[in-house]
Amino acid sequence: MSKQPHPSEYLVISRGQWDKDAPAEAIQAAIDEFYVWHDRLVSEGKMKAGQRLAREGKVVSRGGVTDGPFAEAKEVIGGYWFILASGLEEAAIIAAGNPCLRCGLAYEIRPIEPVRASALAVTSETPG
Numbered sequence: 001m002s003k004q005p006h007p008s009e010y011l012v013i014s015r016g017q018w019d020k021d022a023p024a025e026a027i028q029a030a031i032d033e034f035y036v037w038h039d040r041l042v043s044e045g046k047m048k049a050g051q052r053l054a055r056e057g058k059v060v061s062r063g064g065v066t067d068g069p070f071a072e073a074k075e076v077i078g079g080y081w082f083i084l085a086s087g088l089e090e091a092a093i094i095a096a097g098n099p100c101l102r103c104g105l106a107y108e109i110r111p112i113e114p115v116r117a118s119a120l121a122v123t124s125e126t127p128g
Contacts, residue, residue: 007084009112010091012050014078019104026103033099038081046094050081083109 018027041047059068085091088111095107117123 007046007086008114009048010083010085010088011110011112012081012083012091012095013108013110014052014080014100015076015106015108016078016104017076022103030099030103037097037099041083041094046084048082048084050079052079053077078105082112 038047038049042049057068059066083091083094085094088109091109091111095109098105098107101107113123115121117125
């Protein structure tokens with residue numbers, strides 16, 4: 001009897017804004033379908049809940065604290081959640097089922113690194 005591999009965790013970042021020409025009813029229908037889709041995947045153990053993000057925020061850097069975020073509309077991060085999948089391809093397939101895609105949002109899927117940070121390792125923070 002073989003064991004199923006333990007699924008990896010993937011962060012899904014909701015990006016962009018609703019299509020400006022889409023009727024509010026169409027957007028609300030996609031949102032309502034999203035919650036049905038999301039709740040089903042959570043109950044199936046394929047997703048962990050996340051949250052929408054508020055519009056305001058702060059940017060903290062070595063230069064201090066400033067108002068933010070300062071992203072262009074196409075880069076706006078609206079929320080996040082987590083997908084549990086056997087690989088990045090499977091996580092992308094799951095995210096592709098999100099009903100809000102048809103109304104202008106996009107989703108970035110990133111594997112969660114299971115190891116602690118190290119200045120000696122090449123990571124997403126390492127200069128190119």
